[in-house]
Amino acid sequence: MKIGTDGVLLGAWVNIPESCQSILDIGTGTGLLAMQMAQRSDAELIDALEIEDDAYEQAVENFEDSPWADRLFCYHASLQNFVEEIDDLYDLILCNPPYYTDTFKELDPKRALARHTDELNFQILLESTSKLLQSNGECAFVIPFKEEAGFIKTAENFQLNPIRITRVRGNHQSPLKRSLIQFSKQLKSGEINELTIEVERHQYTEDYKRLVKDFYLEM
Numbered sequence: 001m002k003i004g005t006d007g008v009l010l011g012a013w014v015n016i017p018e019s020c021q022s023i024l025d026i027g028t029g030t031g032l033l034a035m036q037m038a039q040r041s042d043a044e045l046i047d048a049l050e051i052e053d054d055a056y057e058q059a060v061e062n063f064e065d066s067p068w069a070d071r072l073f074c075y076h077a078s079l080q081n082f083v084e085e086i087d088d089l090y091d092l093i094l095c096n097p098p099y100y101t102d103t104f105k106e107l108d109p110k111r112a113l114a115r116h117t118d119e120l121n122f123q124i125l126l127e128s129t130s131k132l133l134q135s136n137g138e139c140a141f142v143i144p145f146k147e148e149a150g151f152i153k154t155a156e157n158f159q160l161n162p163i164r165i166t167r168v169r170g171n172h173q174s175p176l177k178r179s180l181i182q183f184s185k186q187l188k189s190g191e192i193n194e195l196t197i198e199v200e201r202h203q204y205t206e207d208y209k210r211l212v213k214d215f216y217l218e219m
Contacts, residue, residue, distance in 0.1 A: 003032055005197065006142045006178060007096045011036030012212045013166060013180050014140040017091055021045065024132060026079055026095040027120065031059035031072070033094050036215060038068035043091070048074040049082055079120060083128045093129050093139040097122070122147070122154055130158035133185060138163070140182040148179040159185055165192045172196055 011033045016023075021044050025034040028048035038046050046068070050056040056076045063072040075082060098120055122143075129139050139160065143151050145167055152162050160183040168178040176194070197208045 003030060007032045008036075008212055008215055009168065009178070009195075010094060010096055010140060010142040010180060011040075012215060014092070014094060014182060015138070015164065016041050016043075017136075017138050020091040022088065022090045022134075023047070023092045023094070024049065024090045026093065026125070026129070027051075027097060028059050028074060029055050029096075031062040031066075031074065033096065034059075034072055034074075035062065035066055035068065037092070037094070038066065038071055039214070044071060045088075046071050046073070047088075047090075048072065049079060050074060050076060051078050079128050080124065083131055086132070088132075089134045089137070090132055091134055091137050093133055093137070094141075095125060095129070095139075096142050097125055122151055126151075126155050126158050126160060130160055130185070135185055138182060138184045140164075140180070142178055142180050145176040145179045148181070151179075152181065155183055161185070161187055161190075163188045163190050165190070167192070167194045169194065169196050171198045171200065 007029070016037070020041055023034070023037045023041070023043045023046045025037065025046070025048040028034050028050045031048055034046050034048040037043065048059055050059055056074060059074045063069055063074060066072065077085075133139055141151070148165070155162070162181055163184045164182040166180040167176045168180065169176050195207055195211070196205050198204055
C-alpha cells in the first residue's frame with residue numbers, strides 16, 4: 001500500500017489526549033498512523049489492526065524495524081472479530097477508513113479491500129469504535145467532505161460527539177475534498193477550520209508544511 005496524504009494528515013493533525021496510554025489504529029495498512037502515534041506520544045500500548053494479509057506482514061515488518069518496536073503490535077483480524085475478542089479499551093482510536101462505496105471494484109483486490117465500505121461501512125466502524133473507547137476517550141477519522149454530515153449523524157447514534165473538524169482542499173481554487181474529524185464521548189465545545197495543501201503543484205502552503213514537517217525527510 002502506498003502512503004497517501006490522508007493518512008499523514010490524520011496522524012499529524014489529531015490531538016492526542018493528555019495522559020493517553022493506549023492507542024488503536026484501525027486498518028493500519030503499512031502501519032503509518034500507528035508509527036506516527038509512537039513518534040508523537042509516550043503511550044505505552046499502540047495497537048494496530050489489519051485484515052489484508054500482505055499489508056499485515058508489511059506493517060509487522062515496519063514496526064519491528066522502527067525505533068518504537070517495543071510499543072507497537074499488529075493484530076491480523078477484521079474489526080468485527082477484534083471487537084468480539086479483545087478486552088482492552090483505548091484512550092485514542094484512529095482510522096483512515098475505506099470510502100468508495102460503489103466504484104472501482106474492478107481494481108486489484110488488495111486495493112479494493114482497502115477502499116471499499118463493503119468490508120467496513122461507517123456504521124460498523126463507528127459502533128465498534130465506541131465499544132472499544134474509554135468513557136473519556138477520543139477518536140479521529142479522515143473521510144470525504146461529502147460524507148461529513150452523514151458520518152457525524154451516525155457517530156452521534158453511538159455517543160460520539162464532534163469536537164474538532166478541519167476541512168481540507170487541494171489548492172485555493174479546488175473544492176473541499178476531505179474532512180478530518182475528532183470525536184469525544186464527552187460533550188465539549190467544538191472548533192471548525194480549513195486547511196489548504198498546495199499553493200500550486202508541489203508547492204505547499206505554510207500551514208500544511210507546519211503541520212506535517214515532522215514526518216517528511218524533505219518538506
